[in-house]
Amino acid sequence: MRASVFALSIFLLASVQPAMADCLWDDPPGLKARFDKYVGKHIPEACKTATDFMHEEAFAVDANTVKYEMMIATSDSCFTQIASAVQASMQKGVKPQCGPELAQAVEVYPGADKYLLFSFKVSEAHAREAGWRAADENASAPGCEFADVITIPRKTGKSPLPEAHAYKLQDGSIVFLGRLTVDADGSPHAYHPDSSKGLDDKRNAGSPGHWFGIATDNCAEDGEPVIQGPNDPAPGFYVTPTTMRSSTKLSCEVQSNYVDAEKIPFVALPTKVARIFTDKAAHTTQGAAVVVANPSGVSKPAILADQSPAFGRGEGSVKLVSELGYNPNARKGGTEKRELVYLVLPKKLGFPADADAVKNQVTPLFEAWGGEKRLAACRAALEKAAP
Numbered sequence: 001m002r003a004s005v006f007a008l009s010i011f012l013l014a015s016v017q018p019a020m021a022d023c024l025w026d027d028p029p030g031l032k033a034r035f036d037k038y039v040g041k042h043i044p045e046a047c048k049t050a051t052d053f054m055h056e057e058a059f060a061v062d063a064n065t066v067k068y069e070m071m072i073a074t075s076d077s078c079f080t081q082i083a084s085a086v087q088a089s090m091q092k093g094v095k096p097q098c099g100p101e102l103a104q105a106v107e108v109y110p111g112a113d114k115y116l117l118f119s120f121k122v123s124e125a126h127a128r129e130a131g132w133r134a135a136d137e138n139a140s141a142p143g144c145e146f147a148d149v150i151t152i153p154r155k156t157g158k159s160p161l162p163e164a165h166a167y168k169l170q171d172g173s174i175v176f177l178g179r180l181t182v183d184a185d186g187s188p189h190a191y192h193p194d195s196s197k198g199l200d201d202k203r204n205a206g207s208p209g210h211w212f213g214i215a216t217d218n219c220a221e222d223g224e225p226v227i228q229g230p231n232d233p234a235p236g237f238y239v240t241p242t243t244m245r246s247s248t249k250l251s252c253e254v255q256s257n258y259v260d261a262e263k264i265p266f267v268a269l270p271t272k273v274a275r276i277f278t279d280k281a282a283h284t285t286q287g288a289a290v291v292v293a294n295p296s297g298v299s300k301p302a303i304l305a306d307q308s309p310a311f312g313r314g315e316g317s318v319k320l321v322s323e324l325g326y327n328p329n330a331r332k333g334g335t336e337k338r339e340l341v342y343l344v345l346p347k348k349l350g351f352p353a354d355a356d357a358v359k360n361q362v363t364p365l366f367e368a369w370g371g372e373k374r375l376a377a378c379r380a381a382l383e384k385a386a387p
Contacts, residue, residue, distance in 0.1 A: 042081075042085040144175065146169065147168050147169055162387075175342065179337055179340065180335050180340050181316075182328060182331075182334045183308075184262075184330035185240050185306055186242035186259045187261040193236075199261075199318065199330045205240065209221070209222050214226070217253070219253075225238050232256075233255055239253055239254070242261075245257050261318045261319065263319055264303070264352050265303070265317060265323055266302050266303050266304065266316070266320060266358075267290050267305070268315035268316075269307070269344070270310050270312040276288070276304050288348055289304075289362045290342065291343040291375065292314075292340055295339045299366075300320060300324055301359050303358050304344070338387070343366070349362070
């Protein structure tokens with residue numbers, strides 16, 4: 001049975017008097033002992049002995065809550081049992097003041113790395129009764145100080161665009177305000193010989209001798225377009241590539257070798273901001289972890305899977321555009337307004353199996369970076385900076 005690693009992310013009020021509230025969650029240093037006491041009795045002995053505690057970390061989320069993350073390694077057979085036991089413990093509460101007023105359902109993410117995310121609220125009355133206090137309200141907010149400026153060149157000719165800027169932070173991450181045009185590339189339905197049948201207009205894939213959005217028989221722009229056959233996802237449609245492939249050794253004519261824009265939340269960015277291909281190859285099997293937030297503060301995890309033109313201001317896959325609340329129509333959807341915050345994290349991810357795989361990998365990286373609060377600080381900083 002394959003061993004798996006997963007994280008438990010729990011939101012709780014920080015306690016300064018742990019003796020007053022014998023809770024599972026209020027004493028990180030003694031977590032394993034409390035885990036054994038309150039959860040261990042609800043799981044088989046074999047699971048207790050097969051579980052290793054890999055990592056523990058507690059850090060402030062805002063003035064009223066603390067996030068506690070525990071990473072453990074266990075067998076697949078124990079995963080569901082432990083998740084159920086932890087959720088039951090949360091919902092019941094060890095003592096009244098420890099019990100949540102509202103407990104959300106456990107989210108289980110499949111894959112090689114498994115994560116459980118819990119959140120709950122405790123009433124102010126119970127917090128006072130337990131002797132709990134909020135995190136230091138005077139603590140400084142997470143910062144977004146720019147360490148370097150990245151210039152995105154202007155676009156000339158038809159539909160010109162002015163010069164724009166992205167900003168690199170000390171930790172190597174990059175932020176910028178971008179628009180969100182719809183990228184259908186990688187979808188089996190992106191382009192069709194009858195342009196009206198594709199998700200996008202065939203003219204947006206290039207022209208004879210210069211096919212940059214359609215795979216060709218010689219894997220170069222000057223080849224003949226390849227049409228999907230009876231064993232492909234969408235027979236009759238063109239094979240349309242993304243810069244990211246599942247393998248650089250597989251044929252460029254295989255549609256399933258590319259990242260599907262209808263199923264995977266991904267972005268396409270200009271090379272100045274994030275370069276996905278290398279000097280040695282025009283395609284790659286890895287792309288940066290990305291988070292994109294709309295003006296309402298809704299943020300979604302994504303992966304860099306395609307390269308946009310040098311003057312690009314931000315493109316999202318059909319899946320990502322829909323998740324962010326915009327019209328996902330590749331011909332007229334998205335938005336031309338530079339109203340979204342893009343965060344490019346200094347971490348490369350592999351070819352995504354599905355949307356959950358992207359979420360599972362990007363979410364903990366985003367939280368470790370500073371999460372929603374830091375992203376909000378970056379939006380404020382970007383709105384004050386040069387466009």
